[in-house]
Amino acid sequence: MTGIRLHAPAPGWAIDADVVVVGSGVAGLTAALRCTAAGLRTVVVTKARLDDGSTRWAQGGIAAALGEGDTPEQHLDDTLVAGAGLCDERAVRVLVTEGPDAVRRLIETGADFDKTADGAIALTREGGHHRRRIAHAGGDATGAEISRALVEAIRDRGVRTIEHALVLDLLTDAEGRTAGVTLHVMGEGQHDGVGAVHAPAVVLATGGMGQVFSATTNPAVSTGDGVALAMRAGAEVSDLEFVQFHPTVLFLGAGSEGQQPLVSEAVRGEGAHLVDADGVRFMLGQHELAELAPRDIVAKAITRRMQEHGTENMYLDARHFGAEMWAERFPTILAACRAHGIDPVTEPIPIAPAAHYASGGVRTDLHGRTTVPGLYACGEVACTGVHGANRLASNSLLEGLVFAERIVEDITAAAPRVAGPPAPHPAPVTLPLPVAGARLRVQRIMTTGAGVLRSEASLREAAEALDALHSDALAGGTDDTKAGEPGVDSWETTNLLCLARVLVAAARRRAETRGCHWREDHPDRDDTDWRRHLVVRLNPDRTLDVRTTATHDFPPTSDAPGSAQ
Numbered sequence: 001m002t003g004i005r006l007h008a009p010a011p012g013w014a015i016d017a018d019v020v021v022v023g024s025g026v027a028g029l030t031a032a033l034r035c036t037a038a039g040l041r042t043v044v045v046t047k048a049r050l051d052d053g054s055t056r057w058a059q060g061g062i063a064a065a066l067g068e069g070d071t072p073e074q075h076l077d078d079t080l081v082a083g084a085g086l087c088d089e090r091a092v093r094v095l096v097t098e099g100p101d102a103v104r105r106l107i108e109t110g111a112d113f114d115k116t117a118d119g120a121i122a123l124t125r126e127g128g129h130h131r132r133r134i135a136h137a138g139g140d141a142t143g144a145e146i147s148r149a150l151v152e153a154i155r156d157r158g159v160r161t162i163e164h165a166l167v168l169d170l171l172t173d174a175e176g177r178t179a180g181v182t183l184h185v186m187g188e189g190q191h192d193g194v195g196a197v198h199a200p201a202v203v204l205a206t207g208g209m210g211q212v213f214s215a216t217t218n219p220a221v222s223t224g225d226g227v228a229l230a231m232r233a234g235a236e237v238s239d240l241e242f243v244q245f246h247p248t249v250l251f252l253g254a255g256s257e258g259q260q261p262l263v264s265e266a267v268r269g270e271g272a273h274l275v276d277a278d279g280v281r282f283m284l285g286q287h288e289l290a291e292l293a294p295r296d297i298v299a300k301a302i303t304r305r306m307q308e309h310g311t312e313n314m315y316l317d318a319r320h321f322g323a324e325m326w327a328e329r330f331p332t333i334l335a336a337c338r339a340h341g342i343d344p345v346t347e348p349i350p351i352a353p354a355a356h357y358a359s360g361g362v363r364t365d366l367h368g369r370t371t372v373p374g375l376y377a378c379g380e381v382a383c384t385g386v387h388g389a390n391r392l393a394s395n396s397l398l399e400g401l402v403f404a405e406r407i408v409e410d411i412t413a414a415a416p417r418v419a420g421p422p423a424p425h426p427a428p429v430t431l432p433l434p435v436a437g438a439r440l441r442v443q444r445i446m447t448t449g450a451g452v453l454r455s456e457a458s459l460r461e462a463a464e465a466l467d468a469l470h471s472d473a474l475a476g477g478t479d480d481t482k483a484g485e486p487g488v489d490s491w492e493t494t495n496l497l498c499l500a501r502v503l504v505a506a507a508r509r510r511a512e513t514r515g516c517h518w519r520e521d522h523p524d525r526d527d528t529d530w531r532r533h534l535v536v537r538l539n540p541d542r543t544l545d546v547r548t549t550a551t552h553d554f555p556p557t558s559d560a561p562g563s564a565q
Contacts, residue, residue, distance in 0.1 A: 001176055002540045004232045005169050006494060007430040008486050011182050011196040017043040017160075019411060020181055020199040022167045022226060025055035026143075027379030027400030028205030029150035033109070034408035036159050043197050044161045045183055047206075047221045050154065055397065056147040056219075060126055060266045061136035062106075062401075063394035064099040067123045070131045072096035079395060082128040082294045083388020084515035085531050086239070086552055091385040094366055095395065095402050102401040103135060110149035113137045125269040126393035128294040134394045140264050140330045146397065162197075166488055167206070167225055170233035170375060171196060171422040178202050178374025179422045181229075186488060198422065201411050204230060204362060204370075204377040205404070212496050212503070213355035214447040217246055217262045226381040228495035230362040231502070231538040232431070236371045238383045238535045238554070239360025240499065241506040244391055244516045245452050246356035247298040248274075250349065251313035252340060257443070260354050261336040263316060265393050268292055270329065272318035275348060276305055279317070296390045296516040299353040303452050306352070315348035353452050357396060359387035359516070363535065365557045368407035376411075378403040385554055389515025429540065431494050432473035433484040439493040441469060442500050450504050455520045459508045466501050473497075498538075505544055506534045 021032045024046035035042040046052070065075045075096040080087050107113065113135045114122040123132040137145035154161065164186040171179040180198040206226030210218025227237055248268070250261040268274070268291045273281050282305050287293035293301075302314050318326070323345045326334045337344050362370050362377040364384050370377055378384075379400040386399050434442075449462025473494075484490035512526040513519050533549045549555060 001172060001234045002232055002429070002538050004429045004431060004538065004540065004542065006232070006491055007433050008168050008182070008184065008491070009194045011194050013195040015043065015195075015197055017041045017197055017199040019043070019201045019203060020045060020197045021203045021205060022181065023205030023207060023379065023381070024050045024052075024151070025205060025207055025379055025400060026146055026150065026397050027404045028203070029154055030401055030404035031203050031205060031378065031407055032159050033150070033153055033157065034405055035411065036157055038408065038412045040411070042159055043199070044154065044159060045165050045167055045181070045197065046161065046163055047166055047225070049163055050151045050161060051147045052219065052221060055143045055400075060140070060264045060394050061124065061134040061142040062103060062146070062397040063126075063129065063133050063392070064103045064135065064398055065096060065133055066100055066103065066121055066135060067132055070133050072099070074131055075099070075133060078129050079386070079392045080388075082390050082392035084296075084390055084525070085388065085527060086515065086533065087388035088385025088554060091366060094406070095386050095399060098402045098405075099398045102398065102405060106146065106149070106401060109153050111137065111146050112149070113145075114139065124266050125292065126265040127268065127289070127292045127298060128392045129292075134266065134269070136266065138331070139328060140266060140332045143397070166491060167229060168194070168491065170202065170229055170372070171198065172233070173421065174423045176373065178372065184488065184491070196422070200374055202375050203368070203407055204375065204381050205379045205400070206381045208358045208380040209496070209499050210355045210358075212442065212446050212500050213451065214257045214443040215249070215260050216258075216355040217249055217260060218355070219259055223492040224495050224499040225492070226377065227361055228498045230370060230372070230375065230377065231498065233372050233375065234537065235375060236363045236535050236537050237361060237502065238363045238533050239389075240358065240503045240536065241510055241517050241534065242359040242387070242389050242515055243355055243503070244295055244357040244359060245299045245353040247295055247302050247353050248316050248351040249354035249356075250336065250340065250342075251352040254312050261340070263333055263349060263351055264330070265295070267316065267318055267330060267333065270321070272316050272321070274298070274302065275315050275317050276309060277311065277315070294390055295393065296518070299452055299516070300518055302351070302353055313350045313352040316351050317348040318344055319346060319348070321345075355451075357391055359383070359389065359391050363554065363557060364403075366406065367410040368403050369410065369557050371557045376407045378407055389517060429542065431498070431542065432470070432476075433486065433490040434469060434473045434493045434497055436484055438469050438473075438484075439489070439496060442466065442493070442496050446500050446503070450507055453518060453520055454507055456508065457521075459504055463501070463504045463508065466497065466504060469497060470501065502536050502544060505546055506536060509534055509546055509548070
């Protein structure tokens with residue numbers, strides 16, 4: 001344990017549970033439903049409304065070997081290729097073999113996927129897949145349908161939920177085991193102010209950290225709260241340098257910030273072409289799959305072409321789809337484009353890469369156990385080893401499903417445990433609250449220095465700028481800008497600053513190009529020195545401990561200090 005906490009008031013109320021699930025995407029709600037079915041008193045804590053997480057925004061679909069002629073082994077091969085040598089093959093094998101039945105259970109829960117004329121699940125292709133294995137719903141509204149079904153099931157089963165609540169810190173007992181969480185309810189939930197949920201098991205399913213960059217496909221709630229909480233609790237994180245930039249995000253003009261509209265990879269899966277302003281298809285000859293190459297390859301190709309042409313965007317041309325196909329297969333994307341004055345039926349769509357998905361996160365084993373006893377993680381907040389250096393398209397929803405179910409199996413297999421009373425922290429070390437305006441500065445620093453293109457020079461400048469923000473906060477502000485007051489904005493910014501520093505530290509250390517980590521000064525993949533992982537812990541003095549694994553395999557989570565389950 002680090003003894004580090006957010007600067008926040010002491011809890012003024014508390015409730016008891018067997019399990020607290022933090023997050024309400026596909027991973028969190030699946031875990032909560034399975035825990036409830038097992039008879040466990042389950043509380044779901046979510047930052048906004050139950051359906052406001054990243055799952056709702058997923059357009060493409062969920063990948064699984066469901067089609068005729070497809071096999072888990074073929075799905076495994078495609079995943080390993082996309083992961084660029086850093087996938088944990090055991091984790092991928094779990095994903096692809098347990099995935100098809102997990103999808104069928106999701107359908108039994110109420111999710112309604114698109115069907116073919118003969119009633120079979122309709123499947124499409126996306127980048128990196130050699131088979132049609134992507135199940136989708138509502139054409140391009142898969143996440144919304146999955147979220148609808150799971151939220152409805154949660155409400156039907158009467159699972160206790162606390163909405164509009166930002167999780168703050170992990171509670172632990174005298175032995176260092178998980179004893180619950182503290183949280184702040186933002187005025188619209190069941191309680192006001194800072195409180196606690198006492199539970200012997202905590203499942204982090206808080207999603208990603210896309211808001212660490214200026215432009216992202218992630219919703220505003222994706223501020224890395226779960227990863228930051230886990231680090232303050234002493235957990236190890238890994239692979240944070242591997243942030244996937246989605247190649248085709250609707251370009252809204254230079255300087256656009258915040259959540260940007262996604263143009264699903266499924267549009268390319270159905271035959272759309274990437275072209276430059278002259279209409280030239282520049283992916284031909286660059287990869288055997290052309291526009292359907294893995295995302296890191298496509299994002300790099302788009303960025304290179306923009307550099308060559310001195311422009312800030314490329315184009316996705318799907319005019320040959322026709323009006324009927326656009327309306328039936330991609331109604332959400334069609335509406336988003338038209339809302340911004342672009343009609344993809346008659347003109348190419350301007351696109352550019354934007355931060356999309358964190359392949360790294362809180363390090364777990366095959367049962368979702370972190371290096372802190374009683375703390376689990378699943379979904380984008382976790383690093384299970386499935387994604388390696390670059391996530392294969394549409395594996396994320398499947399990972400959330402499969403590993404949420406495995407976490408519940410582990411919790412229910414253990415002897416029932418009552419949470420010990422949280423150990424007091426008479427003089428905790430608090431993370432300083434960043435100065436006003438720090439969030440925008442963090443995002444711009446990261447976009448400039450640690451985006452699609454990185455180098456030692458850009459990362460060094462980013463590290464120095466982030467360290468200056470950290471130092472300003474430690475000093476209580478500057479002459480011009482005072483430190484923030486405790487509250488949601490300052491706590492989120494504290495989390496973002498913490499994760500930005502971790503990401504940059506790891507990206508500087510990894511002196512190679514691999515997957516979605518692209519170093520201009522080290523353009524080649526180096527399997528001799530770098531086919532291994534970077535593992536980061538937060539020290540009690542608020543410095544970072546970055547170490548390299550001996551091989552590309554993760555050490556067991558139980559090998560970490562104080563992690564005996």
